[in-house]
Amino acid sequence: MQSHHPQPVILVTGGTGLVGYAIQHVIETEPVGSRFGRREGEKWVFVGSKDADLRDPAQTKKLFDKYKPTHVIHLAALVGGLYRNMRYKLSFLRENMLMNDHVLQRAHETGVSKVLSCLSTCIFPDKVTYPLDESKIHLGPPHESNYGYAHAKRMVDIANRAYHDEHGSNFTSAIPTNVFGPNDNFDLEDSHVIPALIHKCLLAKRNDTPFIVLGSGRPLRQFIYSYDLAKLFIWQLREYDDIEPVILSVGEDEEVSIKQAVDAIVTAVGFDGEYKFDPSREDGQFRKPASNQKLLALLGGKFEFTPFKDALRDTVQWLVEHYETDARIGRRNTRTNGTNVVHNGEA
Incomplete structure (x- = not known):
């Protein structure tokens, strides 16, 4: 200073x-x-x-x-x-x-x-x-x-x-x-993969409609x-x-498949309706891992990353609590959106 x-x-x-x-x-x-x-x-x-x-x-x-x-x-x-x-x-x-x-x-x-x-x-x-x-x-x-x-x-x-x-x-x-996390952009038209999936799943639960994810669910992301x-x-x-x-970043060994992410979201949202992947749609890049070796060396090898499922649960809880007030959900296009689909390849 x-x-x-x-x-x-x-x-x-x-x-x-x-x-x-x-x-x-x-x-x-x-x-x-x-x-x-x-x-x-x-x-x-x-x-x-x-x-x-x-x-x-x-x-x-x-x-x-x-x-x-x-x-x-x-x-x-x-x-x-x-x-x-x-x-x-x-x-x-x-x-x-x-x-x-x-x-x-x-x-x-x-x-x-x-x-x-x-x-x-x-x-x-x-x-x-x-x-x-x-x-x-x-x-x-x-x-x-x-x-x-x-x-x-x-x-x-x-x-x-x-x-x-x-x-x-x-x-x-x-x-x-x-x-991803609290105060993310959850707008269906223009958000990244995790917030989009969370929002779609929440709408599927509220509207009692199927939750369909485009692609195979196989791509991996950190x-x-x-x-x-x-x-x-x-x-x-x-x-x-x-x-x-x-x-x-988290380590390369902590890559999560889109399917694992969706499973965790379904659990966190408490969605018990029909949910499936549409493998006829493009997956995007399969994986693009990044190394965090430099970060860990600089930190002295220790940093406690929040477990993915815990972080997801907290993010879902934040969205539920803020949905009607200050969450960025693109209000105009969510009320009428009955098709709960999202592309899974882009993050």
């Missing part, structure tokens, strides 16, 4: 989303002074798109002038499901590059001592040897379906290195695998609970001072 700042101020952009919500939860519930808790005298500020449009340099400057952060966790991004990514490649490229450029440049100009940005495993090359690790990010083009978003996120890694080389800036990044990820972000902000990104 820099000495000329009387009070450390950690600004979290995208602070109202899935990961921002989780970081706020951990900061408020972990013991003060513990490894993942807030420190004495620290101020944490969580901002969302209502507070500032980071695509606009003037609004970004105003935000930094208002809170005077000493540290930034940069989570804000234009994100969407597979189909939005495919349809709006230019928007995903430009708007994310603008946000990232404005946040990093403003952090540099105001002497922020550290920025930790959030990337995504979709930045990795489409054709690559597995497991994914931190050395493979730039070895080839990303998947065609989301190259706009993926390249914008890759450029954060390039920018971090350039700021470091030219100015000595302490800017780094994290690469989470598939995240899922990380948002509250676990939040702790790792706080750890990386505190204890990791390298520019190279770190993959934040």
